[in-house]
Amino acid sequence: MSEKTDLYSLAAQRLTEYMKGKNIRKTPERFEILRVICQISGIFSIDELQVYMEKNAKFQVSRVTLFNTLKLLEDATLVIKHTLARAAHYECCITPHPMVCLVCQKCGTVRKLESSKIENWLSEQKCKQFVITQPVLYFHGLCRSCIVKNSIRKRQANKNKKIQKK
Numbered sequence: 280m281s282e283k284t285d286l287y288s289l290a291a292q293r294l295t296e297y298m299k300g301k302n303i304r305k306t307p308e309r310f311e312i313l314r315v316i317c318q319i320s321g322i323f324s325i326d327e328l329q330v331y332m333e334k335n336a337k338f339q340v341s342r343v344t345l346f347n348t349l350k351l352l353e354d355a356t357l358v359i360k361h362t363l364a365r366a367a368h369y370e371c372c373i374t375p376h377p378m379v380c381l382v383c384q385k386c387g388t389v390r391k392l393e394s395s396k397i398e399n400w401l402s403e404q405k406c407k408q409f410v411i412t413q414p415v416l417y418f419h420g421l422c423r424s425c426i427v428k429n430s431i432r433k434r435q436a437n438k439n440k441k442i443q444k445k
């Protein structure tokens with residue numbers, strides 16, 4: 280069995296227990312969405328999940344089902360929701376670990392920063408009267424493609440200024 284299959288069986292077991300406790304109906308759609316989510320490494324938006332579903336799911340579900348299932352998985356603490364700049368981003372958190380996210384304030388893309396130093400520091404943090412379940416740190420800034428676009432725009436604006444002066 281692969282690591283991802285292991286992750287899914289653990290996640291499916293937890294979802295089953297959660298739904299049993301809440302009297303929520305077990306539907307094949309919910310488990311298929313969870314299975315696909317377990318194959319994604321990293322952060323994804325609902326649009327990206329839809330693309331993953333189209334490519335990898337055994338059957339297709341509506342966007343409403345996707346949205347509702349994400350909410351359910353979030354309640355069941357199987358998925359963490361990052362509420363960032365534009366669209367919400369989600370991530371599988373069956374085995375939570377500290378992380379650093381880079382959020383582009385221009386285009387809204389989110390990616391993980393690989394830094395074991397900060398991750399170690401995050402995992403050591405303790406708060407009084409507060410239990411940390413998911414240590415996440417966000418850095419807001421500009422991604423590479425937005426920096427490039429910005430500098431092209433600036434260069435173009437400067438050029439236009441020079442032309443106007445002439």
Ligand SMILES: [Zn+2]
Nearest residue numbers: 383386422425
């Ligand atoms: Zn950007």
